[in-house]
Amino acid sequence: MSKNLTKRSEDYSKWYNELVVKADLAENSGVRGCMVIKPYGYAIWEKMQAALDTMFKETGHENAYFPLFIPKSYLSKEASHVEGFAKECAVVTHYRLKMAEDGSGIIVDPDAKLEEELIVRPTSETIIWDTYRKWIQSYRDLPILINQWANVVRWEMRTRLFLRTAEFLWQEGHTAHATKNEAVAEAEQMMNIYAEFAENHMAVPVIKGLKTETERFAGAIETYCIEALMQDGKALQAGTSHFLGQNFAKAFDVKFTSKEGKQELVWATSWGVSTRLMGALVMTHSDDKGLVLPPKLAPIQVVIVPIYKGDDQLDAISERIAPLVKELRAKGVSVKYDNRDTYKPGFKFAEYELKGVPIRLAIGQRDMDNGTFEVARRDTLEKETVQADEIVAKIEFLLEDIQKNIFKKALDYRENHITEVENYDEFKEILENKGGFISAHWDGTPETEERIKNETKATIRCIPIDVKPENGVCILTGKPSKNRVLFAKAY
Amino acid sequence: MSKNLTKRSEDYSKWYNELVVKADLAENSGVRGCMVIKPYGYAIWEKMQAALDTMFKETGHENAYFPLFIPKSYLSKEASHVEGFAKECAVVTHYRLKMAEDGSGIIVDPDAKLEEELIVRPTSETIIWDTYRKWIQSYRDLPILINQWANVVRWEMRTRLFLRTAEFLWQEGHTAHATKNEAVAEAEQMMNIYAEFAENHMAVPVIKGLKTETERFAGAIETYCIEALMQDGKALQAGTSHFLGQNFAKAFDVKFTSKEGKQELVWATSWGVSTRLMGALVMTHSDDKGLVLPPKLAPIQVVIVPIYKGDDQLDAISERIAPLVKELRAKGVSVKYDNRDTYKPGFKFAEYELKGVPIRLAIGQRDMDNGTFEVARRDTLEKETVQADEIVAKIEFLLEDIQKNIFKKALDYRENHITEVENYDEFKEILENKGGFISAHWDGTPETEERIKNETKATIRCIPIDVKPENGVCILTGKPSKNRVLFAKAY
Numbered sequence: 001m002s003k004n005l006t007k008r009s010e011d012y013s014k015w016y017n018e019l020v021v022k023a024d025l026a027e028n029s030g031v032r033g034c035m036v037i038k039p040y041g042y043a044i045w046e047k048m049q050a051a052l053d054t055m056f057k058e059t060g061h062e063n064a065y066f067p068l069f070i071p072k073s074y075l076s077k078e079a080s081h082v083e084g085f086a087k088e089c090a091v092v093t094h095y096r097l098k099m100a101e102d103g104s105g106i107i108v109d110p111d112a113k114l115e116e117e118l119i120v121r122p123t124s125e126t127i128i129w130d131t132y133r134k135w136i137q138s139y140r141d142l143p144i145l146i147n148q149w150a151n152v153v154r155w156e157m158r159t160r161l162f163l164r165t166a167e168f169l170w171q172e173g174h175t176a177h178a179t180k181n182e183a184v185a186e187a188e189q190m191m192n193i194y195a196e197f198a199e200n201h202m203a204v205p206v207i208k209g210l211k212t213e214t215e216r217f218a219g220a221i222e223t224y225c226i227e228a229l230m231q232d233g234k235a236l237q238a239g240t241s242h243f244l245g246q247n248f249a250k251a252f253d254v255k256f257t258s259k260e261g262k263q264e265l266v267w268a269t270s271w272g273v274s275t276r277l278m279g280a281l282v283m284t285h286s287d288d289k290g291l292v293l294p295p296k297l298a299p300i301q302v303v304i305v306p307i308y309k310g311d312d313q314l315d316a317i318s319e320r321i322a323p324l325v326k327e328l329r330a331k332g333v334s335v336k337y338d339n340r341d342t343y344k345p346g347f348k349f350a351e352y353e354l355k356g357v358p359i360r361l362a363i364g365q366r367d368m369d370n371g372t373f374e375v376a377r378r379d380t381l382e383k384e385t386v387q388a389d390e391i392v393a394k395i396e397f398l399l400e401d402i403q404k405n406i407f408k409k410a411l412d413y414r415e416n417h418i419t420e421v422e423n424y425d426e427f428k429e430i431l432e433n434k435g436g437f438i439s440a441h442w443d444g445t446p447e448t449e450e451r452i453k454n455e456t457k458a459t460i461r462c463i464p465i466d467v468k469p470e471n472g473v474c475i476l477t478g479k480p481s482k483n484r485v486l487f488a489k490a491y
Numbered sequence: 492m493s494k495n496l497t498k499r500s501e502d503y504s505k506w507y508n509e510l511v512v513k514a515d516l517a518e519n520s521g522v523r524g525c526m527v528i529k530p531y532g533y534a535i536w537e538k539m540q541a542a543l544d545t546m547f548k549e550t551g552h553e554n555a556y557f558p559l560f561i562p563k564s565y566l567s568k569e570a571s572h573v574e575g576f577a578k579e580c581a582v583v584t585h586y587r588l589k590m591a592e593d594g595s596g597i598i599v600d601p602d603a604k605l606e607e608e609l610i611v612r613p614t615s616e617t618i619i620w621d622t623y624r625k626w627i628q629s630y631r632d633l634p635i636l637i638n639q640w641a642n643v644v645r646w647e648m649r650t651r652l653f654l655r656t657a658e659f660l661w662q663e664g665h666t667a668h669a670t671k672n673e674a675v676a677e678a679e680q681m682m683n684i685y686a687e688f689a690e691n692h693m694a695v696p697v698i699k700g701l702k703t704e705t706e707r708f709a710g711a712i713e714t715y716c717i718e719a720l721m722q723d724g725k726a727l728q729a730g731t732s733h734f735l736g737q738n739f740a741k742a743f744d745v746k747f748t749s750k751e752g753k754q755e756l757v758w759a760t761s762w763g764v765s766t767r768l769m770g771a772l773v774m775t776h777s778d779d780k781g782l783v784l785p786p787k788l789a790p791i792q793v794v795i796v797p798i799y800k801g802d803d804q805l806d807a808i809s810e811r812i813a814p815l816v817k818e819l820r821a822k823g824v825s826v827k828y829d830n831r832d833t834y835k836p837g838f839k840f841a842e843y844e845l846k847g848v849p850i851r852l853a854i855g856q857r858d859m860d861n862g863t864f865e866v867a868r869r870d871t872l873e874k875e876t877v878q879a880d881e882i883v884a885k886i887e888f889l890l891e892d893i894q895k896n897i898f899k900k901a902l903d904y905r906e907n908h909i910t911e912v913e914n915y916d917e918f919k920e921i922l923e924n925k926g927g928f929i930s931a932h933w934d935g936t937p938e939t940e941e942r943i944k945n946e947t948k949a950t951i952r953c954i955p956i957d958v959k960p961e962n963g964v965c966i967l968t969g970k971p972s973k974n975r976v977l978f979a980k981a982y
Contacts, residue, residue, distance in 0.1 A: 030565065030621050031609065034558035039637060042555045064533045067525035068611070068642055068658050069581070072588065074521065076597045086588035090560070091599050092611065093584045095646040097563065097577035106567045108582050108608055117599055118522065120559070120583065120611070130521050140833060146530060151559055151642065155586040167559050342631060 005354070007288045012232040016283060020161045023291045023355050025278065033159040033166030040355065041278060043299035045169065048277060049149065051201050051296070052171065055193050061145045061173060066127050068151075069118035074126040078251040081125065084218020088155040090120040090166075120153040125219060125244070125270055128174045129252040136176060136266055138257045143186075144176040152274075162279035163236075163491050170274035173241075176266045178256065180245075183267035184222075187243040190271040191224035191465075194239035202277065203294040203407035204228050204284045205414050206238055207437070207486065209462025214446045217270075221245035227461045227486070229414045230283040233435020235461045235488035238280050241271035279491070285379075285406050291356025292379055294406055295399040302328060302395055303357045304337045307345045307364035314339065317363055327392055333399070353378065358402045359395060379406050420484070424475045427487070431458055437488050441481035443474035452476055458487045496845070498779045503723040507774060511652045514782045514846050516769065524650040524657030531846065532769065534790035536660065539768060540640065542692050542787070543662065546684050552636045552664060557618050559642075560609035565617040569742040572616065575709020579646040581611040581657075611644040616710060616735070616761055619665045620743040627667060627757055629748045634677075635667040643765075653770035654727075654982050661765035664732075667757045669747065671736075674758035675713075678734040681762040682715035682956075685730035693768065694785040694898035695719050695775045696905050697729055698928070698977065700953025705937045708761075712736035718952045718977070720905045721774040724926020726952045726979035729771050732762035770982070776870075776897050782847025783870055785897055786890040793819060793886055794848045795828045798836045798855035805830065808854055818883055824890070844869065849893045850886060870897050911975070915966045918978070922949055928979050932972035934965035943967055949978045 005022060006014045021027050025041030028034075037045065053063070069092060076082045096112030099105075121127065128146075135141060153167050162168075173190060177183040191208055198204045206226035216223040220242035228238045246265040249255070254266045285292040295301050304325070306317040321337055328335045336357075338348055345362065352360055362374040373391050376383045379402045386394045417436025421427045430438055442448060442460065452475075453459050467483045474481050496513060497505045512518050516532030519525075528536065544554070560583060567573045587603030590596075612618065619637075626632060644658050653659075664681060668674040682699055689697045702714035711733035719729045737756040740746070745757045776783040786792050795816070797808040812828055819826045827848075829839055836853065843851055853865040864882050867874045870893050877885045908927025912918045921929055933939060933951065943966075944950050958974045965972050 027625075029558045029618065031558045031560045031562060031618070034560060036558065036622050037556040039553035039555045043553065045556075046554065062530035062534065063537065064530045065528040065536075065660065067520045067522045067527065068644065069522045069525060071522060072597060072599075075588075082588075082597060086590075086597060089586065089588050090583045090609070091585040091588065092581045093599065094582040095580065097566075097573075097580050097582065097610070099577075106563060106573060106577060108563075108584065118581070119588070127520065127522070131527050134518075153559065169556065 005288060005290065008231065015288070016279075017161065019282060019286060019290060025282070025291075026161045028161065031166075033156060035161050035165050035167075037169075037275070040299060044281070044293070044297050045275060045278060047297045047299070048197075048201070049171075052193075052197055052273070053149075055197060056147050056171075056173070059145075059189065059193065061147045061175075063148060064146045065148055065150070066124050066131065068121055070121050070124070070127045072117045072119060074130055075119055077126060078219050078247055081219035081247075081251075085122045085154070089122060090153045090155055092118040092120065121150070122152055122154045123270075123272075124148070124150070124152075124172055125174065125248050125268075126252070129248040129254060129268070132174075132176050132266070133252050133254045136254055136256050139178050139259050142176055142178045142256060142266070143182065145173075145186075146175065147171055147173040160279075162275055162282070165275075168275045170272050172270060172272040175269045176254070177269070178258065178264075178267070180267050183245075183269050184243050187222065187224055187241045187269045187271065190241040190269070191226060191239070194241065194271075194273060195226050197273075198226055198228065198238055198277075198280075199407065201294065201296045202281050202284070203296075203403055203410065204238065204280055205407065205411040207462060207464055208466075209464045209486065211240070211462060212446070212449060212460045212485070214449050215460065217242045219244060219247050221247070224465075225462050227437075227488075228280050228284065229417055229436060229488070230280070230491065231413065232283075233417060233489070235437065235490040236276075236280050236283070237461070237490065238277060239271070239273040242269060244268035244270060284410050286356065289381075290354030292406060293356035293358060295358045295403045298356065298358050299334065300336045300352075300355075300357045301333050301399060302335045302359045302361060303348075303352045304335065304361045304363065305345050305348045305352075306337075306339055307362055309365075313365060313368075314341075316368060320368065321363070324391065328395065331392070331396070333395065359398050361391070377402055379409075418486070421475065422472075427458075427475050428456060431456055431487075431489065435489070437461065437486045439484045439486055440475045441472035441483075442485050443477050443479035443481055448474060448476050452487070457489050459490055461486045461488050461490060496779060496781065499722065506779070507770075508652065510773060510777060510781060516773070517652045519652065522657075524647060526652050526656050526658075528660075528766070531790060535772070535784070535788050536766060536769060538788045538790070539688075539692070540662075543684075543688055543764070544640075546688060547638050547662075547664070550636075550680065550684065552638045552666075554639060555637045556639055556641070557615050557622065559612055561612050561615070561618045563608045563610060565621055566610055568617060569710050569738055572710035572738075572742075576613045576645070580613060581644045581646055583609040583611065612641070613643055613645045614761075614763075615639070615641070615643075615663055616665065616739050616759075617743070620739040620745060620759070623665075623667050623757070624743050624745045627745055627747050630669050630750050633667055633669045633747060633757070634673065636664075636677075637666065638662055638664040651770075653766055653773070656766075659766045661763050663761060663763040666760045667745070668760070669749065669755075669758070671758050674736075674760050675734050678713065678715055678732045678760040678762065681732040681760070682717060682730070685732065685762075685764060686717050688764075689717055689719065689729055689768075689771075690898065692785065692787045693772050693775070694787075694894055694901065695729065695771055696898065696902040698953060698955055699957075700955045700977065702731070702953060703937070703940060703951045703976070705940050706951065708733045710735060710738050712738070715956075716953055718928075718979075719771050719775065720908055720927060720979070721771070721982065722904065723774075724908060724980070726928065726981040727767075727771050727774070728952070728981065729768060730762070730764040733760060735759035735761060775901050777847065780872075781845030783897060784847035784849060786849045786894045789847065789849050790825065791827045791843075791846075791848045792824050792890060793826045793850045793852060794839075794843045795826065795852040795854065796836050796839045796843075797828075797830055798853055800856075804856060804859075805832075807859060811859065812854070815882065819886065822883070822887070824886065850889050852882070868893055870900075909977070912966065913963075918949075918966050919947055922947055922978075922980065926980065928952065928977045930975045930977055931966045932963035932974075933976050934968050934970035934972055936968075939965060939967050943978070948980050950981055952977045952979050952981060
């Protein structure tokens with residue numbers, strides 16, 4: 001199966017598109033820009049959801065659900081917010097279809113026009129802050145720490161599976177606080193949770209930072225982000241957490257009575273990650289043979305393939321396998337025993353390589369005679385023969401080791417692809433020939449940022465949280481700068 | 492708090508609406524017909540989802556995700572399906588907003604009109620069968636057993652929280668099979684799973700049955716259902732499972748090569764339950780003091796309220812409570828220790844009664860001295876004093892006992908509200924004065940069903956699966972009938 005996969009070195013973009021489809025993660029639907037997430041892809045997303053949801057709940061957040069539709073007037077209430085989202089909205093204008101009178105088919109009933117158009121939510125700040133107004137009277141009602149798992153729609157013109165789709169799945173947290181400090185701390189906390197999730201579960205190293213004004217969320221005072229680096233040297237924004245100040249409280253008139261009895265505007269944050277993470281996962285670890293999945297997110301952690309001739313051999317192998325499967329499952333390891341007789345072992349090997357199953361066990365007649373298994377790990381493709389009485393320990397070791405190993409590999413790549421440059425020529429040279437993050441001085445103006453973007457397609461991915469003060473001069477204008485920022489071409 | 496709740500005997504409908512809002516389950520949003528599901532309500536829905544999802548996966552189903560939007564032409568492909576759903580659709584016609592040139596605000600950009608309108612999914616058979624066409628070539632590709640958790644929109648004119656909302660959350664299973672028998676067995680299996688969930692988790696007794704032709708899902712050959720009875724004597728359809736025959740395979744040209752090498756149309760089922768179950772849960776068990784929740788679905792199973800004067804007493808109680816909370820949590824019991832000093836115990840008692848927390852523990856100075864707790868169960872409102880060393884066992888007993896007791900209470904009510912009648916006068920009399928299910932003979936025609944509905948508002952809820960053959964005459968037309976069916980007024 002993997003033979004048909006384009007090589008990364010030939011065409012990285014094509015490799016990605018093919019891999020997502022061939023590994024049964026997702027495919028395009030008949031609806032422009034909307035994808036179908038297939039069961040194998042959705043199973044990975046469910047594991048991501050479960051891990052994130054636990055982390056959200058451990059930090060005091062609760063889930064809720066707000067409407068899919070946003071009245072046009074709500075969206076318009078926060079000026080920079082509507083400017084950011086108006087250009088890519090799905091707009092509901094009617095609420096009924098009918099049979100055309102000339103019998104030509106089903107048409108939109110012109111008599112069923114909505115008085116006010118509804119926007120399919122591109123994000124839910126407006127509908128949520130309209131609701132919070134009713135929930136918040138006193139400081140006792142604060143903080144509100146709510147998350148929702150939902151679908152959202154942004155009418156992107158150029159779409160790519162997982163990375164940029166018209167409809168996508170995500171979680172969006174929306175919190176309300178009595179003080180600025182508390183809201184800022186929340187926004188920072190969520191950035192840290194996202195980073196922890198990306199690194200510990202996805203095995204994707206990320207840089208935590210702040211967005212520049214240009215790259216901020218529409219309506220935010222400050223946008224915190226985590227930035228990952230893909231194998232082609234392009235960056236990918238993997239999650240954002242926004243300190244929204246009092247912008248939405250102002251727009252929706254949300255005030256509370258403080259302990260001191262004063263009326264004050266409420267402070268806000270919002271934060272989200274989406275099915276885009278699936279794209280980051282695929283592009284960080286996978287190779288020319290297919291997906292490489294971190295054990296913590298793999299729907300199947302161990303696959304067992306029997307190699308046999310005739311039913312008797314298969315039965316004997318199945319009998320040998322049964323207690324192992326049981327023992328592994330009891331330990332919480334997800335195991336698949338693939339005893340399909342419609343496919344040959346070689347086909348199965350290629351299929352599970354393509355699908356990124358971390359550990360493959362094969363057992364044939366010689367293994368039966370010797371009491372062994374052939375164990376293959378997906379990340380390094382190494383194989384070894386393991387005695388049956390050591391197999392469970394070996395699997396437990398490998399699940400941890402693969403998780404660590406692919407993180408380290410990605411981290412090494414990332415560390416080798418942060419390049420400090422001192423001038424614009426060097427900047428362009430590195431961008432063109434090496435890629436990755438470029439650490440450079442910038443004069444702090446949107447104009448310079450814009451010019452660099454137009455000339456090179458590189459954007460400022462972030463000002464790292466742990467950036468060190470360092471006097472320098474802007475690579476483009478030569479004006480003074482107090483610290484470096486990270487540039488990259490990005491998804 | 493509960494003092495303000497309308498009594499069921501005064502106005503059942505008002506009681507329901509008030510309870511849903513006051514118990515923090517849900518509220519109306521600024522978008523017509525769309526609700527906000529609040530954290531407490533959503534936590535119950537999450538427990539329902541988790542239980543159902545486990546049952547689906549145990550029976551071999553996988554989750555996936557299909558687009559929110561359905562092209563108008565897809566919806567039109569199955570004739571009875573579009574007829575059933577066209578009248579209540581949200582239609583997306585444009586993909587952009589812009590600033591009006593006269594500066595009057597944001598308007599829909601007339602240049603961004605879609606070539607083909609998109610319908611916000613009211614249900615996903617059409618988009619899914621359009622996808623299945625690409626997935627199914629051979630009998631080896633079957634069966635496909637997929638479920639999705641999603642939001643759907645049906646533009647209802649009269650809406651009520653949970654029971655009938657323009658947008659609601661649900662799961663929809665869509666399966667594809669090689670044979671008719673297999674598809675019928677699947678549809679029956681899912682009806683049985685729904686019944687098991689309703690009875691064992693929600694503690695809501697249900698009658699399993701078949702819908703009449705009139706009440707069938709638009710596009711189904713047979714609709715299986717589970718019907719529950721609310722405390723006001725009205726029925727509520729709690730879940731449906733459809734045998735779709737080859738209707739969608741025909742409409743979307745989905746064929747497979749059989750083992751014998753023949754091209755055959757694929758057989759289909761679909762099945763769903765929605766946030767409507769929340770309404771059934773509320774209306775089955777709750778009373779004039781508020782919600783009564785089954786322990787298996789209660790977000791908080793045990794609440795502990797300290798009764799104290801001053802910080803020293805509170806500290807002492809908190810210290811006594813800590814190991815109990817730990818022990819209960821280790822056993823998987825969800826416990827809340829409500830040590831808020833902003834509210835008095837009486838207020839808290841009323842709040843947790845309103846919210847249906849199954850077990851309330853109170854501990855004051857006398858209990859501290861005597862080594863006891865006051866234990867109150869929500870279903871019967873009984874209180875007793877329990878020794879500290881017996882409290883864990885008591886709680887474990889009560890959690891099971893409350894679950895059983897509220898089921899039995901609902902079952903007794905239901906059994907007392909199935910009335911056999913022999914003629915139309917009796918039918919109308921029972922319907923008017925007693926309510927509940929009415930078991931009666933019907934001549935099997937849609938015309939009779941329609942007349943009874945128009946004259947009495949009662950519909951045929953189902954032909955029970957376990958109906959006994961019995962010769963009789965139709966209560967309206969006197970024509971012969973071979974079995975009774977169940978009528979009721981319904982939500």
